[in-house]
Amino acid sequence: MTWALVTVCGYVAAKPTIRHFERGTVLCSFPLYVSRRRGDSEEAPPLKFQVDVWGNQAETAMNLLDKGARPTVTGRLDEEHYTDKDGQPATALRIRFAEILDYGVKSSEEPTPASA
Numbered sequence: 089m090t091w092a093l094v095t096v097c098g099y100v101a102a103k104p105t106i107r108h109f110e111r112g113t114v115l116c117s118f119p120l121y122v123s124r125r126r127g128d129s130e131e132a133p134p135l136k137f138q139v140d141v142w143g144n145q146a147e148t149a150m151n152l153l154d155k156g157a158r159p160t161v162t163g164r165l166d167e168e169h170y171t172d173k174d175g176q177p178a179t180a181l182r183i184r185f186a187e188i189l190d191y192g193v194k195s196s197e198e199p200t201p202a203s204a
Contacts, residue, residue: 094183095119095162096137097192106150116146118153120161138182139163149188158192162165 104118107129121134139161141149163186172178 092165094165097160111194114146116141116149116195141186159184162189
């Protein structure tokens with residue numbers, strides 16, 4: 089089986105959700121929108137991904153990410169085909185087994201640049 093691995097940087101479009109399973113595993117999911125351009129200046133609709141983070145990093149993601157954060161994630165790209173509420177076929181992009189490379193959160197403890 090071949091998987092497409094992707095790395096994307098975008099913004100969290102809604103507060104992440106977390107689920108705890110009976111076996112002790114944890115899943116954090118959130119929508120990630122990636123801005124893009126067509127041509128030189130025309131703004132295109134964002135690419136929309138649903139991101140799934142498992143395990144210890146799921147707890148960290150839940151604590152650090154909020155709507156508007158700009159994380160960088162890498163994981164296995166998958167697509168899901170379904171029928172939307174209007175009865176039309178639709179496709180959703182999902183990044184499974186994601187690893188968060190950068191949470192896009194600035195620490196309040198970061199040193200500030202010295203004044204000249």
